[in-house]
Amino acid sequence: MTELTEIKKQDLLYQGKAKEMYTTNDPDILWVHYMDQVTALNGKKKVQMKDKGKTNCAISARLFTELREQGIVSHFIEQLSPTDQLVQKVQIIPLETVVRNYASGSFVKRYQTEYLQKFDQPVIEFFYKSDELDDPFLNDDDALALGAATREQMAQIRQLALKANQHLRQIFAKMNVLLVDFKLEFGLTAAGDVILADELSPDNCRLVDLDTKQSLDKDVFRKGLGEMVPVYEEILQRLLKEGER
């Protein structure tokens, strides 16, 4: 393995909607650049926003670090600059894993339940990661038929997602924030282990202030509720304050 101090950014591997992924001189390590861009509706709505990248980069680094302390392994290696990180390269399992504690978003749309209705147990849903197909909802049999994941991998993903949920709920609760739902991505390491990848930020979480019930996440952008970056910065500030205690 290359010494971390000797890692150099190389080619753009993937230009995503929120991040750029670069190869490095170590084949097992990627260089992630968080962009000042936000999209919704699978990229159909796209806006540039100053300081969005560095805010998400910092929140993600912090949450991955907290989860690591709880024994949940992720791809996160270290922060390089306000907008750049080194991560372990994985083969992304093409399932977007959504964990829901309260009804919101597509759940409410599909089943016409009440917004923020509490679930007795967290609800996990998989969506097939495919921009062309618009990330369709699927079940375990579908995922198997499509070759997206094995039953064992889905069982591991569920276990890790539920464990992450427990800790994230607590972290946000201390910040006076309700963790309504969030989306995770998992990947396979060269050794075949399933680990947490991608990012953990208000782009992929639904967060609601416990007192005001206001959204503190990308719904601010999706629903045009006001300035988004100050809301993300508020989440980062509460996280940092919580960390100081």
Added chain:
Amino acid sequence: MTELTEIKKQDLLYQGKAKEMYTTNDPDILWVHYMDQVTALNGKKKVQMKDKGKTNCAISARLFTELREQGIVSHFIEQLSPTDQLVQKVQIIPLETVVRNYASGSFVKRYQTEYLQKFDQPVIEFFYKSDELDDPFLNDDDALALGAATREQMAQIRQLALKANQHLRQIFAKMNVLLVDFKLEFGLTAAGDVILADELSPDNCRLVDLDTKQSLDKDVFRKGLGEMVPVYEEILQRLLKEGER
């Protein structure tokens, strides 16, 4: 329990899209009348068709009888007339259970796979039985959150659906017909057992002639491929011929 010969039709309990369900003088028994009506798109497309009711009534009676001989309990009690049956009253579990052997219908639409692509393992999908919501797709966690079924009931449904699939595939194969997919409904008896209910007919199955690859099911109506009832009668004739051997 009332003697079957003394069962009398009473009030219309439920006017469905394909059948009318009547109460009888036995609280545990319903009187089903198969109507000469076919609908698609959740009732938005609706047509009257002579002899459709009796054809489906006969096919359904036959298939439930064959499944019973294989140990799969259903609500079917007996045929009363060409269009009428007695069935055991159950509390319908609001999950439409779809078993897929080959890709078709909404699976192909959602995941853009090839029509009639074979699955290594049968794929089971649940849809939430709700006309208002347009029968949305759901997974086990959703079904639990919505109170549609318990985990144990879903496990039993899967087991029964797979067993029914094995036998139905064989029955249709002998008739030179491919069982592409089909929809089942299950219900709870007063004793709390999960049994097969509703109907088993070309209204709820995708059937394809093994040689011509033509649809022998409701897709003829959905896609406007020609006269539907003669196709259903063809299925009934092949079933009866198979039974004679």
